[in-house]
Amino acid sequence: MGDRTVNPHRLLVVTVATCVILLFLSGTVSSQGSNFFGYSYGEDISLSSLFADSVSISTSDFSNREPCVFRGELKLHNDKWHIGTCTMCICNNGTMDCDIISCVTAKCSNPVKIDGECCPLCHYRVFAETFDWELTGENPIPGQETPVSIDIDVTFRDDTRDLEGDDLWSVSLFGSSDPLGDGPRFGEVGQILNDVEGSTDITNGDPLDLDGIETEFEFGTIGCIDDVNYICMEFTKGDAPDPEFTLIVEGGRGDVSRDSLVVCKPQACQSRVVFTDLEATLISPDIIVENTDNTDTTVKLKATTDKLLTTTVAGEDLWQVKTFFSTNTNGRGIRVNEQPQILTAVQDDQTLNTGENLAFNEMDFQVDLSGLICDEVPFMCFELAKNPAASIDYTFETQPVQDPFVECVSMEDVCKGVVFTELEWSREIPEDHVPGIDSPIFIETSVDVEPYSREVTGVDLWQVSVFASRDMLGNERRDPIYSDVLTPIDAATTLPQGGPLTFPTLETPPFDVDKMGCGEFRYLCVEFQKGDNPIPDFTYETISGEDTIVKCHPEDCAGM
Structure with a gap:
């Protein structure tokens, strides 16, 4: 004979059956627990009835979730079933646990025993089969x-x-995280029926229809908060019906309690906002200086809503406003120095009421332009969004679609670097000058700036030109013309914050100083401007808006 594989489950069944047969050789076995294979206390069990009724096998040695076998039928772990009318069993990991149903005293004077029912019931019996409902509400909050x-x-x-009386029916309303309405009940209204509705008569075979039931309920919260996504209603008999009757639910929820019908329906959050436009206005400051940090800034943000599509939105942590700098007027591309939230806790929780726009009149935050110049941040942008931590799961939309929902303001007139206002200078001719021989002149120069101007340090920062002119504005230049009289050290002179910029001694190349003031050499002029290739770069302006500042002084002709 060849090898045979032994099924351990079959071996276990044979072993259990063998043991039971040995017990029955002595006659009859009496169950000593609450029940034995589904039989009640003290009930005599014959060998034939035992194997005809049940076998319970525990095979926990072989897996974590073992089935049971009841009357030849496989029951899975956690399966429930009834034996007779008063015993309910459950398969618990291979072991069959059974409990006898406890009867509640019927609320009538003469309860009767009814076939198919475990507990005595009142004489009036109402068999409810189905329950359905519809709920409507406006402007849920x-x-x-x-x-x-x-x-x-x-x-x-x-x-x-037929049933006629008072306080016959009860309908409760609640929110739930479970599609069957099990577990905690959110915002429950215990009875939504008034006295008249709760006392509505029924006629044999006709449905109970109640329309226009009015109550108050946190309708707007369901679907908007975590784990409460269903609206549920439970139908049952009233607390003190007159006359007393027994409500029997056909296919009611639960295996033991069959006195109510619960119907739950999924509910999406009804709160919705549809924005059509976003407007940002810089309130303060008037000037933001490049390469500085911690500049206190205040901005007003107004988001216009579609009044027909927007509902009330109320809760906590509702809104998020980001701010950042961009090179694009629409805020697309790389975001510079983004701040993820500039709203205060109060603004973040601000309720949006139906028919209103969302406005944050004063958003206070600090701007950081450290290491940045104005050309790198031409636009300050603001993005309005739904806060990821919002306490309600409301709908955030824009029409037309704008994702992200961004508005930018120009920094052209706001961002400043250095603004030069005035040039002053004086010149000296060397005391040892010999007439008829070319000689340099020495110039002391000072350039004033606006008080808010930044500090500038680096190399190749400045350029100073000296030339002769026929007019006092320096428009008619004449020789000599020296395009730059600064040495590399002079060009690297530091401008302190708020200025002034000073060059104590600038020396021109030698020229015929005896012609100063004579002929077309009426004026000696000094011109100041930013260097061609400063390192690092910075934002340069003059108060006049010109690229340079020119200052000319008249000269007397030495020959006259």
């Missing part, structure tokens, strides 16, 4: 109870008796 209107429909089995 998260976190607040708002008016809702509800229609309900309950159908009954044809053999349900």
